[in-house]
Amino acid sequence: MSTPAPRRDDRYGKGARAGRAGAVPYLFLAPAIVLFLLFFALPIGYTAYLSLRRTRVSGLGLGKGSRHEIFVGLDNYKDAITDAEFWRSWVRVLGYGTVVLTVMLGLALVFALILDSEAVRLARFGRISIFLPYAVPGVIASLMWGFLYLPSLSPIHQALHAVGVDDVNLLDPSILTFSLANIAVWGGTGFNMLVLYTALRATPRDYYEAARIDGASELQIAVRIKIPILLPSIVLTTIFSIIATMQVFTEPTTLRSISNTISSTWTPLMKVYRDAFVTGDLYSAAATSVIIAAISLIVSFGFLRAVRKRAFADEE
Amino acid sequence: MPRRKLLPTAFLLFGAVYCLLPVGWVLIAATKSRAELFTLDAFTPGSGFFGNLSELNAYRGGIFWHWMLNTALYAGVGALLSTLVSAVSGYALAVYRFRGRNLIFNLLIGGILVPSVVLAIPQYLLLAKVGLANTYWAVLLPGIVHPYSIYLARVYAAAAIPASILDAGRIDGAGEVRMLYRVSLPMMVPGLVTIFLFQFVAIWNNFLLPYIMLADDTKFPLTVGLYTLLVSGANQPALYTLVLTGSLLSIIPLIVLFLTMQRYWRTDLSSGAVKS
Numbered sequence: 001m002s003t004p005a006p007r008r009d010d011r012y013g014k015g016a017r018a019g020r021a022g023a024v025p026y027l028f029l030a031p032a033i034v035l036f037l038l039f040f041a042l043p044i045g046y047t048a049y050l051s052l053r054r055t056r057v058s059g060l061g062l063g064k065g066s067r068h069e070i071f072v073g074l075d076n077y078k079d080a081i082t083d084a085e086f087w088r089s090w091v092r093v094l095g096y097g098t099v100v101l102t103v104m105l106g107l108a109l110v111f112a113l114i115l116d117s118e119a120v121r122l123a124r125f126g127r128i129s130i131f132l133p134y135a136v137p138g139v140i141a142s143l144m145w146g147f148l149y150l151p152s153l154s155p156i157h158q159a160l161h162a163v164g165v166d167d168v169n170l171l172d173p174s175i176l177t178f179s180l181a182n183i184a185v186w187g188g189t190g191f192n193m194l195v196l197y198t199a200l201r202a203t204p205r206d207y208y209e210a211a212r213i214d215g216a217s218e219l220q221i222a223v224r225i226k227i228p229i230l231l232p233s234i235v236l237t238t239i240f241s242i243i244a245t246m247q248v249f250t251e252p253t254t255l256r257s258i259s260n261t262i263s264s265t266w267t268p269l270m271k272v273y274r275d276a277f278v279t280g281d282l283y284s285a286a287a288t289s290v291i292i293a294a295i296s297l298i299v300s301f302g303f304l305r306a307v308r309k310r311a312f313a314d315e316e
Numbered sequence: 317m318p319r320r321k322l323l324p325t326a327f328l329l330f331g332a333v334y335c336l337l338p339v340g341w342v343l344i345a346a347t348k349s350r351a352e353l354f355t356l357d358a359f360t361p362g363s364g365f366f367g368n369l370s371e372l373n374a375y376r377g378g379i380f381w382h383w384m385l386n387t388a389l390y391a392g393v394g395a396l397l398s399t400l401v402s403a404v405s406g407y408a409l410a411v412y413r414f415r416g417r418n419l420i421f422n423l424l425i426g427g428i429l430v431p432s433v434v435l436a437i438p439q440y441l442l443l444a445k446v447g448l449a450n451t452y453w454a455v456l457l458p459g460i461v462h463p464y465s466i467y468l469a470r471v472y473a474a475a476a477i478p479a480s481i482l483d484a485g486r487i488d489g490a491g492e493v494r495m496l497y498r499v500s501l502p503m504m505v506p507g508l509v510t511i512f513l514f515q516f517v518a519i520w521n522n523f524l525l526p527y528i529m530l531a532d533d534t535k536f537p538l539t540v541g542l543y544t545l546l547v548s549g550a551n552q553p554a555l556y557t558l559v560l561t562g563s564l565l566s567i568i569p570l571i572v573l574f575l576t577m578q579r580y581w582r583t584d585l586s587s588g589a590v591k592s
Binding site for chain 1: 434439458521
């Protein structure tokens with residue numbers, strides 16, 4: 001054959017180059033593409049369209065023809081960003097997210113390093129137990145913790161009572177952020193631990209042997225060798241966690257049913273839900289969700305840019 | 317135990333206790349009758365478990381079991397369809413070179429970054445227009461394309477299927493479709509089980525999508541059903557025992573799935589993501 005040596009990712013290429021595959025890859029991809037267009041592209045476009053429109057009521061607003069949709073440009077966006085409560089909800093999510101990201105990812109990293117080190121007993125039991133909350137839906141987790149926060153039921157209150165502390169309300173607005181963050185930390189640590197642990201197990205053990213022979217301690221190996229190896233995985237888990245945190249909805253919504261300290265617009269997404277389904281203003285809801293999406297993308301890309309050089313430099 | 321093992325082991329056990337404690341509390345709380353729930357010590361088992369169970373059974377004609385079946389259907393069928401679509405797409409992206417490959421891959425993967433809120437509400441509105449809102453389809457269809465699963469399937473296909481096997485098959489005159497299901501998909505099975513499990517759990521645990529899509533409580537999954545039970549019980553703590561017993565029952569299937577399928581619970585976010 002006189003063709004040049006194939007590039008590495010051309011190793012499957014024969015069939016396609018010979019034209020034999022033809023339409024086959026498109027055929028295989030057709031279900032995914034059709035569903036992607038219907039359930040991703042179309043809804044995104046529809047949201048953008050709705051966000052530029054509004055219902056105008058003419059006359060007394062009675063009868064069928066009196067309400068119609070009109071184009072209002074960026075008015076809905078203007079309303080959303082001048083709504084002080086919307087920004088207060090972002091401030092709350094920022095505080096909540098800072099606690100969740102640092103504690104959850106910090107714990108996940110420490111547990112993954114512990115599991116991977118030689119210096120641990122009961123590793124299997126620990127791994128399964130810490131991963132277990134991943135099997136518990138967010139609604140149920142919030143329910144469980146919600147009951148654990150209720151003064152009339154909670155063993156936490158019983159324990160505090162036993163040491164003489166009595167007037168703590170774990171659902172009080174002043175500590176609500178931490179009570180909510182705790183639910184997310186409880187539910188999410190195991191999954192992130194597993195991601196990091198899998199990455200560690202995939203690393204050849206002889207990476208550490210030389211350091212061990214030189215007398216490095218497990219702690220030194222963890223900090224100097226394992227954490228740098230893990231950086232790409234840490235970056236990706238952080239990005240997924242940022243996206244999930246900004247969309248927090250289930251936990252505060254569930255807790256609302258047993259506590260009156262959470263407003264219906266506690267998080268940005270709760271405001272979207274309220275606008276769309278409680279006050280029936282789809283247009284504001286659409287504009288607000290575009291803003292949430294934009295902020296999530298800016299933050300996750302911003303984070304990626306900020307750490308990219310450090311995390312991926314040696315992978316090129 | 318040597319001293320250097322003591323601290324890490326203790327810390328790991330602390331984590332295990334933190335994670336198990338709420339589940340243990342629910343387990344014990346579900347054994348308490350209504351009266352015992354507010355009077356007995358938090359970790360003292362009560363005597364009402366079977367009473368709670370039959371009460372849950374009787375609640376609105378056994379609707380709880382309906383929710384359980386719905387959830388199994390959404391998660392089982394949804395994860396199966398999603399795994400199949402991901403497998404075939406991932407395989408095509410890994411194995412063939414064709415015009416638009418990178419564009420299609422990047423578009424599909426870009427879906428990972430789209431917050432689900434931007435999707436769920438317009439999905440509801442669009443499905444309502446074609447009369448599919450408040451049906452089983454409304455919960456099943458939007459979850460089938462799962463960008464991250466497609467990405468994983470591509471990584472698995474590239475790792476598991478040697479090019480030489482495909483060439484050999486082609487020389488023997490096997491068609492591309494036949495090779496897909498006779499040769500390639502079987503080789504991808506371990507990876508596909510992992511994709512299936514993660515999708516199964518994601519759908520089982522989903523709240524926002526069914527909460528938005530469904531109005532008819534006979535179509536609810538467990539998460540939405542228990543939520544509405546909690547909301548209607550907000551003013552009558554008598555329903556708390558039902559909610560607690562229901563919560564316990566609803567997490568048992570997933571815990572069993574965890575313990576039996578342990579070796580498939582792994583995920584490798586980094587291997588292909590940064591290198592390709």
